[in-house]
Amino acid sequence: MALEHAILVSLAERASTGYDLARRFDKSIGQFWTATHQQVYKVLARMESAGWIASTHVAQDGRPDKKVYDLTAAGRDELRDWIAQPAEPEAARSDLAVKIRGASYGDAKAVADEVRRHRAAHAERLEFYLNNEKREFPDPSALRGHRLHQWLVLRGGISLERGLIDWYDEVAAALSPKGRR
Secondary structure, three states, rough: OOOHHHHHHHHHHOEEEEHHHHHHHHHHHHHOOOOHHHHHHHHHHHHHHHOOEEEEEEEEOOOOOOEEEEEHHHHHHHHHHHHHHHOOOOOOHHHHHHHOOOOOHHOOOHHHHHHHHHHHHHHHHHHHHHHHHHOOOOOHHOOHHHHHHHHHHHHHHHHHHHHHHHHHHHHHHOOOOOOOO
16 A cells, blocks of 8 residues: 555545644554654655645635645546555554564564564553544444444554454463573
């Protein structure tokens, strides 16, 4: 996936300023596709030049004018075409997994500490996801359309975080003095 497609999906949900898009990447979309604010603005300019999006200038009192971006027909066509294309399964890459595999060739205690640190970070992210689910999707059985699709992605993130936490617990137990063989 290219950042362009993540932005197209976001704009299909609602027209936005570049600032609002960047904030959405920080809060939600960024949980599965990250982008800096600079990248978002750079790609918006490229997408507007390509005719996928159009901007409207909105005057503001006491503040600089802002640009609100929305999809064009060409942008909707591009999004529809991209969604219809098969996506390759993603290969997992993890520096931590390589460190775990090589722990016997270095400082196994440092690796165990790193596993605990990663576990804490993923537990924090899981808590964030669960709170988001409770706040944004109190009745999943009533969801339809794009709200259902948003919830499904969130559920995927929840499942991934739970799986990682379980694995970190297994690794930490195995690397503990009692778990070592």
